[in-house]
Amino acid sequence: MRLSLVPGLLAGVLLIIGVVAVQGSSKDEQIDGLTERLNRLTSEIVDLEEKLEARLNWKKKSKTGSLEYRIEDLEESECGDHEHQCGGDDPQCISDLFVCDGRKDCRNGEDEDDCELPFKEGDRFIGDKVFDHCGHLDPDHITLVFNYINDCPILPGYRWFNATVKITVDDEDGHTKLSIPTMGHYVFANHLLILEGRSDGASGLGVNGQFDGHNHDRFVGETIHEDSGKVCAKFVYHRDDDDDDDHHHHDKDDHHKDDH
Numbered sequence: 001m002r003l004s005l006v007p008g009l010l011a012g013v014l015l016i017i018g019v020v021a022v023q024g025s026s027k028d029e030q031i032d033g034l035t036e037r038l039n040r041l042t043s044e045i046v047d048l049e050e051k052l053e054a055r056l057n058w059k060k061k062s063k064t065g066s067l068e069y070r071i072e073d074l075e076e077s078e079c080g081d082h083e084h085q086c087g088g089d090d091p092q093c094i095s096d097l098f099v100c101d102g103r104k105d106c107r108n109g110e111d112e113d114d115c116e117l118p119f120k121e122g123d124r125f126i127g128d129k130v131f132d133h134c135g136h137l138d139p140d141h142i143t144l145v146f147n148y149i150n151d152c153p154i155l156p157g158y159r160w161f162n163a164t165v166k167i168t169v170d171d172e173d174g175h176t177k178l179s180i181p182t183m184g185h186y187v188f189a190n191h192l193l194i195l196e197g198r199s200d201g202a203s204g205l206g207v208n209g210q211f212d213g214h215n216h217d218r219f220v221g222e223t224i225h226e227d228s229g230k231v232c233a234k235f236v237y238h239r240d241d242d243d244d245d246d247h248h249h250h251d252k253d254d255h256h257k258d259d260h
């Protein structure tokens with residue numbers, strides 16, 4: 001009995017040692033497992049932090065004003081001539097024609113974010129001359145009045161309008177007053193207003209008006225010889241909010257009627 005007890009005890013001790021050993025190795029495995037999970041979580045947190053930071057930066061960028069927007073505009077070099085970059089941390093180029101056409105084409109939806117036309121029917125902009133070599137009139141100011149705005153079902157990203165260009169010059173011959181009917185369109189993709197020359201082709205001068213995409217009260221207009229494409233004048237246009245003109249009152253009344 002005694003002899004048989006020793007191997008029994010020994011077996012028991014061995015069993016306990018074995019169990020402890022097994023427990024020990026499973027603890028190591030557990031620790032390894034935990035370490036691995038921790039590492040994985042840490043890397044996930046780092047990823048998340050990076051994503052959050054990118055988003056915050058993007059939000060910050062989208063909140064900034066005209067100047068930074070223009071710098072970003074200059075930096076947009078990855079896209080082609082008639083392409084728009086979707087912006088944010090997701091570089092993507094889409095055709096200019098798809099900006100503000102009522103359908104989301106950018107993965108981040110940026111192409112439909114800012115689609116407010118910077119002018120409405122009846123609005124009046126006055127251009128102050130920077131230089132003008134276009135003709136003998138050489139006016140100090142040009143007034144542009146938006147008469148009608150039309151949607152184009154085929155190109156919803158363009159907005160077509162009828163406008164009147166008004167020029168008043170006091171010279172030795174007296175008082176020259178011109179009122180030129182014209183047509184044009186606005187391209188949302190690059191905030192560009194394109195004023196065609198006179199519909200009868202008499203003047204042959206067009207205007208490219210560059211809005212900055214944020215300020216709807218101002219654009220820089222370059223007068224262009226339509227046949228050569230050469231810039232012959234530059235005027236800085238600003239929205240005219242003065243109510244001291246009878247005609248303007250009339251324009252406003254017209255617009256008021258349109259609202260109903």
Ligand SMILES: [Ca+2]
Nearest residue numbers: 098101103105
């Ligand atoms: Ca679109």
